[in-house]
Amino acid sequence: MPYDWNFTIVLRYLPQLLEGGLHTIILSAAAIALAAPIGVVMGVIRQQRVPILAPIAVAYIDFFRTSVALVLICWCYFALPVLIGVTLSTFTAVTIAIGLQASAYLAELVRAGLQSISVGQWEAARALGMGTRLRLQYIILPQAARRMIPVFFLLVIEVFKTSTLAGFVTYPEIVYEAYRVATDIYRPIETFTIVGAICFVFLFSLGRIALYLERRYAVVER
Amino acid sequence: MTEVLRLENLAKSYGQAQVLKDINLTVRKGETVCVIGASGSGKSTLLRCVNFLGYPTGGRIFLEGKLVGREVIDRSGRTEMRYREAELCAVRAHVGMVFQQFNLFPHMTAEENVMIGPVKIRGLSKAEAKARAAEHLQRVGILEKAGAYPGQLSGGQQQRVAIARALAMEPSIMLFDEATSALDPELVGEVLLAMRKLAQEGTTMLVVTHELGFAYNVAHRVIFLHEGTIHEEGTPEEVLVNPKKPRTQDFLRGVTTFRMPEPRIAPA
Numbered sequence: 001m002p003y004d005w006n007f008t009i010v011l012r013y014l015p016q017l018l019e020g021g022l023h024t025i026i027l028s029a030a031a032i033a034l035a036a037p038i039g040v041v042m043g044v045i046r047q048q049r050v051p052i053l054a055p056i057a058v059a060y061i062d063f064f065r066t067s068v069a070l071v072l073i074c075w076c077y078f079a080l081p082v083l084i085g086v087t088l089s090t091f092t093a094v095t096i097a098i099g100l101q102a103s104a105y106l107a108e109l110v111r112a113g114l115q116s117i118s119v120g121q122w123e124a125a126r127a128l129g130m131g132t133r134l135r136l137q138y139i140i141l142p143q144a145a146r147r148m149i150p151v152f153f154l155l156v157i158e159v160f161k162t163s164t165l166a167g168f169v170t171y172p173e174i175v176y177e178a179y180r181v182a183t184d185i186y187r188p189i190e191t192f193t194i195v196g197a198i199c200f201v202f203l204f205s206l207g208r209i210a211l212y213l214e215r216r217y218a219v220v221e222r
Numbered sequence: 223m224t225e226v227l228r229l230e231n232l233a234k235s236y237g238q239a240q241v242l243k244d245i246n247l248t249v250r251k252g253e254t255v256c257v258i259g260a261s262g263s264g265k266s267t268l269l270r271c272v273n274f275l276g277y278p279t280g281g282r283i284f285l286e287g288k289l290v291g292r293e294v295i296d297r298s299g300r301t302e303m304r305y306r307e308a309e310l311c312a313v314r315a316h317v318g319m320v321f322q323q324f325n326l327f328p329h330m331t332a333e334e335n336v337m338i339g340p341v342k343i344r345g346l347s348k349a350e351a352k353a354r355a356a357e358h359l360q361r362v363g364i365l366e367k368a369g370a371y372p373g374q375l376s377g378g379q380q381q382r383v384a385i386a387r388a389l390a391m392e393p394s395i396m397l398f399d400e401a402t403s404a405l406d407p408e409l410v411g412e413v414l415l416a417m418r419k420l421a422q423e424g425t426t427m428l429v430v431t432h433e434l435g436f437a438y439n440v441a442h443r444v445i446f447l448h449e450g451t452i453h454e455e456g457t458p459e460e461v462l463v464n465p466k467k468p469r470t471q472d473f474l475r476g477v478t479t480f481r482m483p484e485p486r487i488a489p490a
Contacts, residue, residue, distance in 0.1 A: 124325035129315025
């Protein structure tokens with residue numbers, strides 16, 4: 001049976017889909033903004049084997065790394081009000097859920113990045129009389145960050161995709177909007193194809209930016 | 223002359239393995255002391271103990287006459303040293319270290335490598351540090367590469383920048399840990415010449431090296447380390463030319479098995 005493709009009708013809903021896309025981007029950005037400081041701190045604590053804190057960081061990382069995003073979202077949105085009486089907006093709930101999970105991934109990325117810097121760099125900084133904080137701030141983290149760029153953008157892309165689960169708690173992100181449009185006009189194939197195209201354009205551009213940054217800040221090593 | 227560094231009964235062990243035993247050594251201001259010996263004799267460990275990249279497990283270290291650390295008597299009545307990290311940072315800031323692998327910071331230019339210590343540790347302004355960096359890069363003859371990144375420099379150039387980085391902290395003593403061992407053979411000379419210049423300018427230096435010719439020509443004193451102890455010490459003439467101990471003789475025999483006449487070329 002031939003299928004009668006009709007994109008024109010979907011394009012009328014393009015503003016709605018783009019708005020969903022914008023929500024997805026804002027949500028992803030918020031999640032990354034939450035994940036970044038937590039991830040860096042957790043990663044440093046774990047790599048430096050800070051007494052007392054390191055095992056806590058390990059437990060934190062293991063917990064969030066192994067939990068299912070949808071379950072976390074569900075917990076933040078539905079379970080927290082029941083358990084501790086805190087009611088969060090869908091946006092806040094999903095940001096926390098995805099942000100915390102991303103922070104666990106990021107912590108591992110930071111740890112790997114720090115470990116990839118040769119012992120000689122740590123020692124040279126130490127030999128100058130730098131304490132741990134100065135060494136991390138000026139010598140180790142700047143170098144590790146450069147090496148982390150490609151994988152960091154991989155993480156950003158993952159967060160972007162994971163954020164499409166926010167529709168589950170009715171946050172109007174792109175897939176949620178697409179679902180509404182599709183049921184309105186009975187054109188799921190075309191609608192989701194358009195959604196795919198929108199996401200592709202955005203993520204592809206992001207990838208290019210990552211590549212540019214990677215080259216821009218590449219360190220010549222020998 | 224005033225003493226800069228004194229080691230008293232310095233010892234270092236990793237578990238059961240004793241790497242350094244009962245090292246007694248004084249380095250005076252303006253003196254260049256070369257440490258020679260086989261691999262595993264404890265040369266590098268000795269240097270690393272002096273600036274506490276490795277912690278001594280026994281003995282005492284005096285820098286500029288001041289004991290580093292605090293002596294405590296433990297329950298069994300033995301004296302032990304306790305070190306505070308903040309104090310050790312201050313000690314390291316006064317002890318310049320040059321590594322075999324240079325260990326320049328690859329994300330900074332040569333100049334920035336030299337400036338970072340004075341700015342972040344000594345609290346110099348950017349302008350003051352820049353002037354100081356220029357001065358020390360000039361001293362090791364590499365000022366024209368101030369703006370280059372380590373990756374753009376040859377090994378010899380990198381090592382000279384690393385020397386300038388240590389010098390810019392204006393340390394009491396400079397430690398060189400086989401500073402030319404990782405270099406291509408034809409680049410060894412430029413680094414050794416820079417080191418000799420420092421020695422002649424009165425820099426206090428403790429130099430671990432396999433370059434016996436350098437030790438002979440530059441050192442005031444040579445120390446032969448064997449199995450973690452100072453086996454023989456004296457003037458270059460005494461240790462390198464007229465060694466008395468069989469172990470020193472064995473070492474020198476091994477290092478100078480084949481000899482050749484001086485090449486008929488103008489010296490550097």
